[in-house]
Amino acid sequence: MSHDKPSIAAVDWGTTRMRVWLLDTAGRVLDERRSDDGLLTARSRGFSVVLEQHLAALRAPVTLPVIICGMAGSRQGWLEVPYVDVPAPIGGILKSATAVKGERSDIRIIPGLAQRLQSEPEVLRGEETQLAGADLPEKGRHIVCMPGTHSKWIVVEEGVVSRFGTWMTGELFSLLASHSILRHSLGEKPSTVAADNATFRHWCETALASGGDIASRLFSIRAAGLLHGLSPDEAAAALSGLLIGGEIASARRVYEPGRQEIVLISSGALGALYGTALEIAGMAFRPVDADEAVRAGLFAAARRNGMIGNGVAA
Amino acid sequence: MSHDKPSIAAVDWGTTRMRVWLLDTAGRVLDERRSDDGLLTARSRGFSVVLEQHLAALRAPVTLPVIICGMAGSRQGWLEVPYVDVPAPIGGILKSATAVKGERSDIRIIPGLAQRLQSEPEVLRGEETQLAGADLPEKGRHIVCMPGTHSKWIVVEEGVVSRFGTWMTGELFSLLASHSILRHSLGEKPSTVAADNATFRHWCETALASGGDIASRLFSIRAAGLLHGLSPDEAAAALSGLLIGGEIASARRVYEPGRQEIVLISSGALGALYGTALEIAGMAFRPVDADEAVRAGLFAAARRNGMIGNGVAA
Numbered sequence: 001m002s003h004d005k006p007s008i009a010a011v012d013w014g015t016t017r018m019r020v021w022l023l024d025t026a027g028r029v030l031d032e033r034r035s036d037d038g039l040l041t042a043r044s045r046g047f048s049v050v051l052e053q054h055l056a057a058l059r060a061p062v063t064l065p066v067i068i069c070g071m072a073g074s075r076q077g078w079l080e081v082p083y084v085d086v087p088a089p090i091g092g093i094l095k096s097a098t099a100v101k102g103e104r105s106d107i108r109i110i111p112g113l114a115q116r117l118q119s120e121p122e123v124l125r126g127e128e129t130q131l132a133g134a135d136l137p138e139k140g141r142h143i144v145c146m147p148g149t150h151s152k153w154i155v156v157e158e159g160v161v162s163r164f165g166t167w168m169t170g171e172l173f174s175l176l177a178s179h180s181i182l183r184h185s186l187g188e189k190p191s192t193v194a195a196d197n198a199t200f201r202h203w204c205e206t207a208l209a210s211g212g213d214i215a216s217r218l219f220s221i222r223a224a225g226l227l228h229g230l231s232p233d234e235a236a237a238a239l240s241g242l243l244i245g246g247e248i249a250s251a252r253r254v255y256e257p258g259r260q261e262i263v264l265i266s267s268g269a270l271g272a273l274y275g276t277a278l279e280i281a282g283m284a285f286r287p288v289d290a291d292e293a294v295r296a297g298l299f300a301a302a303r304r305n306g307m308i309g310n311g312v313a314a
Numbered sequence: 315m316s317h318d319k320p321s322i323a324a325v326d327w328g329t330t331r332m333r334v335w336l337l338d339t340a341g342r343v344l345d346e347r348r349s350d351d352g353l354l355t356a357r358s359r360g361f362s363v364v365l366e367q368h369l370a371a372l373r374a375p376v377t378l379p380v381i382i383c384g385m386a387g388s389r390q391g392w393l394e395v396p397y398v399d400v401p402a403p404i405g406g407i408l409k410s411a412t413a414v415k416g417e418r419s420d421i422r423i424i425p426g427l428a429q430r431l432q433s434e435p436e437v438l439r440g441e442e443t444q445l446a447g448a449d450l451p452e453k454g455r456h457i458v459c460m461p462g463t464h465s466k467w468i469v470v471e472e473g474v475v476s477r478f479g480t481w482m483t484g485e486l487f488s489l490l491a492s493h494s495i496l497r498h499s500l501g502e503k504p505s506t507v508a509a510d511n512a513t514f515r516h517w518c519e520t521a522l523a524s525g526g527d528i529a530s531r532l533f534s535i536r537a538a539g540l541l542h543g544l545s546p547d548e549a550a551a552a553l554s555g556l557l558i559g560g561e562i563a564s565a566r567r568v569y570e571p572g573r574q575e576i577v578l579i580s581s582g583a584l585g586a587l588y589g590t591a592l593e594i595a596g597m598a599f600r601p602v603d604a605d606e607a608v609r610a611g612l613f614a615a616a617r618r619n620g621m622i623g624n625g626v627a628a
Contacts, residue, residue, distance in 0.1 A: 075540075114537075114540075114541055115537075116541055116542075118542065119520075120534060121534050121537035121538045121540075121541045121542055122533070122534065122537045123536075123537045123540055123541065150495075150533060165530055165533075166532075166533035166534075166537075167529050167530060167533070168494065168495070168529070168532050168533050169529070171494055171495065172494075172529075175489050175490070175493055175494055176489070179489055179493055180482065180485055180486075180489055181464070181482070181485065206433075210567070211525060211527070211567075212527050212529060212530075213525070213526050213527070213564045213567060214529060215481050215482070215483070215486075215526060215528060215557075215560055215561060215564050216479055216481060216526075216564045216565070216567075216568055218480075218482050219436070219464060219479075219480035219481070219482050220434060220435050220436065220480075222437075223428075223429075223435035223436045223437045223480075224435045226389075226428075226435075226437055227428055227430055227435045227437065228430075228432065228435055243529075246529055247529060250527045250529050250530045251530070253524070253525075253527060253530075254530055
């Protein structure tokens with residue numbers, strides 16, 4: 001642990017996970033905690049209690065201000081923070097953080113985004129902060145891909161979030177791997193898929209070649225196990241390739257990036273898989289580390305809301 | 315119960331359900347039983363025991379021959395009956411029924427079909443018998459749709475099964491309704507969707523308009539609940555419309571029926587939903603009752619295998 005004094009606690013509080021960083025006045029990481037105390041746990045134990053425990057474990061001062069993004073601001077969360085409707089300037093989203101009353105310190109939650117189009121309703125919480133921290137150029141049109149349980153694709157035009165969509169890719173993988181007939185093919189504990197896996201690449205190509213039509217191919221994974229001896233590890237790679245390739249083909253159809261570079265905000269093994277899939281699709285991309293982006297977004301929000309002392313608020 | 319003497323017991327034995335009919339020498343139904351004693355139950359209690367109980371409840375003679383189709387012939391079933399590979403003449407499939415040894419009566423199980431294409435592996439068990447009983451014309455190319463947990467689309471050319479595919483539409487509906495984030499929108503017990511439901515039609519059109527790309531639209535059902543007050547019943551109709559419309563768009567892409575009539579082998583509410591979806595897609599279809607088809611197929615198989623007495627074997 002660093003001996004520098006923290007200026008803010010930055011919290012990414014999702015459905016299943018919670019991450020806490022102590023940041024100094026320049027936004028550098030002094031210390032961090034990662035836990036499974038997401039929304040589901042915090043609802044039963046109390047958001048305030050869970051937060052205090054993690055801050056105490058980090059030996060943070062009890063009066064340290066806390067900036068939060070993610071599902072903690074949802075109806076099932078700590079405090080329902082109303083969505084900001086798109087089109088929305090990125091800077092304005094961060095400024096709309098709402099204070100949690102009656103706590104010992106200044107705690108604020110950043111709002112999510114809503115797209116109220118009758119034909120294409122969408123919501124997100126947490127990704128707006130990653131987006132704000134991704135350091136996109138102010139000018140031009142940018143297409144951002146954020147892989148995950150619910151992958152988000154976001155279009156930003158001249159600094160304004162204009163449109164976004166959700167692909168339930170990670171959740172579909174889990175559901176199909178654990179609960180569908182494909183579980184017989186994937187086995188008990190599907191191993192992590194490597195980005196250079198030939199089976200992953202093959203099924204990714206299949207999904208891309210059919211314009212993202214995954215429905216016609218899912219059962220083939222089961223049949224390939226029965227007829228061609230596809231192993232459990234290969235079946236997991238096949239399902240991953242099919243779903244990720246399908247997401248990319250589908251998002252390409254929806255947002256028509258053409259030759260435009262995709263901003264891929266992700267980290268670790270999943271980021272590598274999406275990178276491979278984008279390469280197979282012939283789509284250029286620029287990787288941005290998701291952890292760094294969310295921290296930068298939280299720090300920017302703290303500054304915009306005047307939560308960081310000594311007049312450094314932007 | 316009829317007082318006529320049964321000539322055969324015809325059994326459709328699937329993963330979760332089992333149906334038994336007593337048929338007379340002309341294939342007419344004398345009596346029937348429907349139960350949840352599918353593969354999963356029968357594996358624990360014993361196939362022979364389960365079958366005898368149902369036949370006893372129908373007061374069938376212990377020596378009555380029994381013809382079976384479905385998952386009872388799978389590796390996890392009573393007796394593994396090897397798949398017949400496509401291309402396969404329909405008549406030949408029925409003739410390949412395999413006898414279960416050591417039983418008091420003549421019991422035979424009809425084989426399923428395998429498509430061993432490296433690029434498009436597929437298997438089915440049970441649908442081959444429905445297909446055989448659907449009374450397709452000997453000549454020409456026919457495209458058959460069999461909706462269900464795992465919907466099958468089968469292409470028959472000049473009496474030969476040439477190609478088929480699986481869409482996990484029913485299973486996806488169950489998984490998403492019970493285990494995904496959409497369960498919050500659909501509620502505990504999704505009601506049955508009526509074929510004239512406007513929400514069903516709208517989401518079906520959406521899926522058809524995007525060429526079967528359902529992945530980009532699934533989460534919108536959740537968002538429509540949050541933003542537009544979509545009710546649980548409407549959410550169920552939306553999911554059903556999206557998945558069924560998606561299946562039809564996808565199968566149309568794969569099999570290119572053009573203006574050709576689809577043979578829709580189905581029954582009840584599900585058949586009505588597929589009929590509506592095919593109409594919305596502008597695809598002509600001819601409905602065939604699934605129960606009648608499987609009984610006719612089982613009866614034809616019993617005759618082809620010489621199981622029906624007095625020299626009536628075809």
